[in-house]
Amino acid sequence: MSQELWTKVEQYFAPVIQEDEALKAAAKEGEKAGLPPIAVSPNEGKLLMLMAQMIGARKILEVGTLAGYSTIWLARGLSEGGRLITLEYEQKHAEVARKNIARAGLGEVVDVRVGDATKTMPELVKEGAGPFDLIFLDANKDGYPAYFEWSLKLAREGAVIIADNVVRDGGVIDAASKDASIQGVRRLNEMVAAEKRVSATAVQTVGSKGYDGFAVVLVS
Ligand code: SAH
Ligand code: DHB
Ligand code: MG
Numbered sequence: 001m002s003q004e005l006w007t008k009v010e011q012y013f014a015p016v017i018q019e020d021e022a023l024k025a026a027a028k029e030g031e032k033a034g035l036p037p038i039a040v041s042p043n044e045g046k047l048l049m050l051m052a053q054m055i056g057a058r059k060i061l062e063v064g065t066l067a068g069y070s071t072i073w074l075a076r077g078l079s080e081g082g083r084l085i086t087l088e089y090e091q092k093h094a095e096v097a098r099k100n101i102a103r104a105g106l107g108e109v110v111d112v113r114v115g116d117a118t119k120t121m122p123e124l125v126k127e128g129a130g131p132f133d134l135i136f137l138d139a140n141k142d143g144y145p146a147y148f149e150w151s152l153k154l155a156r157e158g159a160v161i162i163a164d165n166v167v168r169d170g171g172v173i174d175a176a177s178k179d180a181s182i183q184g185v186r187r188l189n190e191m192v193a194a195e196k197r198v199s200a201t202a203v204q205t206v207g208s209k210g211y212d213g214f215a216v217v218l219v220s
Contacts, residue, residue, distance in 0.1 A: 006206040010043055017042045022104035023072055030067025033096045039066055040138070040164065041207045044214070045073035048136060048162065051216075052077025055160055057133040061124070062086040063117045063147050064139030064164075068097030071112075072104045074136060084110045085129060087117045089139070118143060121150035131156035138164040141181035144188040152197065155219045163188060167204055167213035192217055 019042040027039060040048065048070060052060060056079050062071055065088035075084045084106075088094045094114045101110045113120050117139055124130065135151045137144060144163060151161050166172060166189065171182050192200045192215060200217040 003210060006210075007208045010041060010207040013043060017046045019045075022100075023069065025103055026067055026069045026072055026100035029100055030069065030096055033067070033092070035067050035093060035096060038209075039069035040073070041205075041209045043207055044164075044205060044209070045070055047214075049073045049077035051160060051162065052134050053079075055133055055158075058082040059130065059132045059134075060084040061130075061132045061135045061151075061154060063121070063135070063137050064088065065097045065112055066093055066138075068100040068104075068110075068112070070136065070138060071097060071101060071110060072106060074134070075101070075104075075106045075110050078109065082109070085124065086110060086112050087120045087139070088112060088114055089116055090114075117150075118146050121147065121154065125150065125153050130154040131159065133159050135159065135161045136164070137161065140184075141165060141168075142184035144184045145191060148188050148191055152195070152219065157220060159219045161198075161215075161217040161219060163215040163217070165212050166202055166215045167211060169211050189215065 052074055057077060058079050060074050062074060065071055065086040071086045091114055094112045098112050101107055132154050133156060135155055137147050166185050168182060172185055192198060198217045198219055200215060202213050202215050204213040
């Protein structure tokens with residue numbers, strides 16, 4: 001099985017996914033601004049939206065905004081009156097994202113905060129911004145262990161934490177890897193395995209973005 005086939009199958013499912021103009025524009029504007037092409041795929045974005053809807057999410061936190069592509073999917077999954085906060089380190093990414101989010105009609109629903117999430121997550125705790133119903137981790141992977149710890153402080157009982165890119169082409173099984181992203185994801189998985197307050201699984205994914213996966217973690 002190949003990348004080419006995974007991409008074709010993803011395209012085959014386009015009528016099911018129904019990525020609209022605002023999402024297509026968000027992806028295109030990110031690319032035009034020179035942002036890296038590492039947003040979630042349409043199929044993955046739709047899954048994020050559906051998960052938010054399935055749990056009736058009213059407060060969502062995202063860590064790693066990029067151009068706001070996943071942000072738009074997630075915010076569309078909010079129930080009436082819901083709000084989303086998304087954390088982004090790069091000012092330039094945040095500016096592109098704010099435009100994309102406004103174009104999607106979500107400017108009043110989404111708050112893009114600029115800064116290092118190891119600083120902005122503790123600020124959210126201090127502010128009492130939570131508790132969140134859904135937290136999506138998708139920033140620098142070496143930061144995942146810290147983001148997971150802060151997420152546990154910010155999540156309500158019954159919340160879902162989703163972490164992107166936990167498979168990395170299978171690289172995650174290489175215990176000796178010198179890649180800080182792999183080690184960050186491995187440490188996250190160990191923390192999840194050892195944490196008594198959560199129940200979790202890993203969903204392996206293939207598609208236009210290659211072979212990767214989501215960790216899905218239920219907080220109790
Ligand atoms: N969720 C996006 C993709 C995010 S890519 C989508 O699927 O559409 C990862 C993003 O995390 C990048 O924009 C990067 O600038 C940001 N990032 C990296 N380190 C960070 C940090 N320490 N704090 C917050 N954001 C960070
Ligand atoms: C990378 C980051 C991501 O969030 C992603 O979905 C894919 C790749 C990366 O840093 O390579
Ligand atoms: Mg990702």
